Amino acid sequence: MRRLILPVLILAIALAVFMLLKATKPQSKDVAIQEKAWPVAALPVETGEWPTTIMLYGVVDALRYAVLSAALPADVEQVHVIEGSQVQAGDLLVELDDQDARLDLIQRQADVAKAQAAIAVQESRHQADLEALPNERRLYKLVQAEVARLLDLKKKQVSSQSTLDTARQNAARQSISIARIEESIRTHESKMLELQAALARAQAALEKAQLQLQRTSVRAPFDGRVVRVRVAQGHRVNVGAQLLDMFENTSLMFRAMLPAIYVPQVRKALADNKQLVVTGKVDGVEVEGHLISLGAEVRQGSGGVEALFLIDSGWDWLQKGRVMQLRLTLPKQAGVMPVPFEALYGADKVYIIDEEQRLRPVIVERVGEVWLDGRNRVLIRSDKLEAGQQLLITQLPNAVESLLVEVVPGD
Known part of the structure; x- marks a missing residue:
C-alpha cells in the first residue's frame, strides 16, 4: 500500500501545484491594433x-559672325588688334604689303590713258576726214575734167597718149582716196564703239586695281569684338586665307x-x-x-x-x-x-x-x-x-x- 500511495500522492501534489499556478497567473489584456498616420505637409488647392x-x-x-580673309596674295605688314579687342566699323585691323597692288594700279592707269588717247585720235581723224572729203571731191572733178580735155585733144591729135594716161591715173588715185575717206567716215561709229569698249575694260581694270589696293588694308565691317587672330607680321597669305574672326556686338x-x-x-x-x-x-x-x-x-x-x-x-x-x-x-x-x-x-x-x-x-x-x-x-x-x-x-x-x-x- 505504501508503494501505491506514494506515487498517487506525488501526482496529487503536482496537480495541485499546477492548478495553483494556473489560478494565480497574470491576466493579459487585449491590445487594439491602431493604423499609423504619417505626418505630412499639405497645400490648399487654389487655381x-x-x-x-x-x-x-x-x-x-552671334547672328553676325565674320571671318575676314585676304583678297590678294601678299605679306602681312602689321596686325593692329589682338583677341578680345573692341573695334569700331572702319577701324584698321590688318595691313598687307601693297607694293604689287600699287604697281598694278600704275599699269591700269596707263592703260586707261592709252585708251583715252586712242579715242581722241579717232575723233581727230574723223573730223579731218569730214573736212577733207569736200576738197577731195572737188579735186576729183578737176582731174576728171583734165582727163576729158586731154581725151578731146587726143582725138584732135594735139596731145600725146602718155599725158592722157597720166591724167587717168591721177583720177583713179583721187577716186580711191575719196573711197577711203568715205569708208573711214562710215566706220567711225563702230571704231568709236570698239575704242570705248577698250576704255571701259581699262577703267574696270583700274577700278579693280584700286579695289585691290584698298583691300591691302583690312578694316572692321561693323562695330564688334575680335574673337581670333590667325596671322602675324611677316606671314605670307594667299587669296582666301583667313586673317581673323569677329562678331558684331x-x-x-x-x-x-x-x-x-x-x-x-x-x-x-x-x-x-x-x-x-x-x-x-x-x-x-x-x-x-x-x-x-x-x-x-x-x-x-x-x-x-x-x-x-x-x-x-x-x-x-x-x-x-x-x-x-x-x-x-x-x-x-x-x-x-x-x-x-x-x-x-x-x-x-x-x-x-x-x-x-x-x-x-x-x-x-x-x-x-x-x-x-x-x-x-x-x-x-x-x-x-x-x-x-x-x-x-x-x-x-x-x-x-x-x-x-x-x-x-x-x-
Missing part, C-alpha cells in the same frame, strides 16, 4: 492664372534647347505677336533678351526645338560660347496651380487628402514652371482639382491610395 517660367540652359552665339544671342512640351505655347505666342523674354544673372550682371526665332531642324534625340534669343542688355561683356542659364516667361494660363516638385509622383500624379485623412491619387497635366518666392515650382492642371481640397506636398516613399496621413501645420 488661377499663372505665367509659365522655364529654366533654359544654352550658349552665347549687338548680334549676340542666346541659343538654347526648348523642351517639346512648351513648343505649342511658344508658337502660339509668336503667332499672336507677343514678345517672349528671357532674363537672368550671369556673374552678377543682369542679362535680358527676347525670342527671335525657333530652329528649323530637330536634332535626333534632343527632345526639343532650338530657340534663338537676341540679347538686348548685358551683351557688352559676354563672350561667344559662354554657357548661361536664363528663365523664359510665357504668357499666363488659366486654371493652373503652382506646387512644389515634391508634390509630384512620377510625371503626372499627385495625391489629394480626403475627409478621412487618406490619400486619393489624381492624374494632372504639367503645363510649365514658375519662379515663385525664390523657388522653382511646377504648374499643374486637372478637372479633378477643386478649391478647398488638401494637396499632399510631402514626398512619401510608400505613398499609395488610402494611406492614412496626418497634416502637420507649418512648412
